[in-house]
Amino acid sequence: MTSDLEFYDRLKDLKIPNSVAIILDGNGRWAQKRNLPRELGHKAGCDTLEEIIDYASKIGIKYLTVYAFSTENWKRSKEEIDALFRLFKLYVPIIIDNAHKNNSRCYIIGDLSRFSKEMQDTCKMLMEETKSGTNMVFTMALNYGGRDEIIRAINKLFIAKITEHNNKEWTKKELDNLDITEDSFKNYLDTNIIPDPDLLIRTSGEMRLSNFMPWQLAYTEFYMPETLWPDFHKEELVKAIESYNKRDRRFGGRK
Numbered sequence: 001m002t003s004d005l006e007f008y009d010r011l012k013d014l015k016i017p018n019s020v021a022i023i024l025d026g027n028g029r030w031a032q033k034r035n036l037p038r039e040l041g042h043k044a045g046c047d048t049l050e051e052i053i054d055y056a057s058k059i060g061i062k063y064l065t066v067y068a069f070s071t072e073n074w075k076r077s078k079e080e081i082d083a084l085f086r087l088f089k090l091y092v093p094i095i096i097d098n099a100h101k102n103n104s105r106c107y108i109i110g111d112l113s114r115f116s117k118e119m120q121d122t123c124k125m126l127m128e129e130t131k132s133g134t135n136m137v138f139t140m141a142l143n144y145g146g147r148d149e150i151i152r153a154i155n156k157l158f159i160a161k162i163t164e165h166n167n168k169e170w171t172k173k174e175l176d177n178l179d180i181t182e183d184s185f186k187n188y189l190d191t192n193i194i195p196d197p198d199l200l201i202r203t204s205g206e207m208r209l210s211n212f213m214p215w216q217l218a219y220t221e222f223y224m225p226e227t228l229w230p231d232f233h234k235e236e237l238v239k240a241i242e243s244y245n246k247r248d249r250r251f252g253g254r255k
Ligand code: FPP
Pocket: 024, 025, 026, 027, 028, 029, 030, 042, 043, 045, 046, 049, 067, 068, 069, 073, 084, 085, 087, 088
């Protein structure tokens, strides 16, 4: 078995991506392969997530953002959704404990208004309890959809502009000087505290974005291994970083 030290050795001359996003996929298939209920696949996925959060903070990733529950995941059976949120509640104290140990901050993106008050309070508590962490920001996307986020951002921006203008009638000059730019718009997105990801990982061999951060991933490098999420241990993250280091990022320019 490869030790942590060997992993650190493999990373020592590599550039560690500052901001990493992960689409956690394959929990169901992992369980199915073992004739286990899907819930146990999600439980194994939570254990792997705990390991990867800890390792990411140790190797110097500064922002780790994971797609945990999408706006489309409500189409799953009630049993599976209930099981996922039972797991979430079970893991919150562990996530907080680990965040304190690693001096990390936890953050949540997505439209929380669809959740019960209890769930919303749990999310607020998770953010509040860890808000002084400075080593890494770990973000979970819950009831998150990228298009939904953009539409919510447009609504927030619209309300801000109307309020700023004090409900007066707009002159042509004022409309010409609205000053809505990519940079100003970004501030209205849920991810306004997170730099655009350098690296996106999607496990289980699926080659789709599935509505995950379409705005933010415009120039991100993709890594999509066949590995199912519960099997994505430290070494898989090391391989992802090795692959990232072979990319030539030009952001549309030329060398
Ligand atoms: C995808 O696997 C995974 C999810 C829908 C949820 C994964 C989230 C976690 C394990 C993190 C904890 C978060 C919560 C909300 C408990 P899949 O079920 O789509 O796998 P499949 O494609 O193989 O069926």
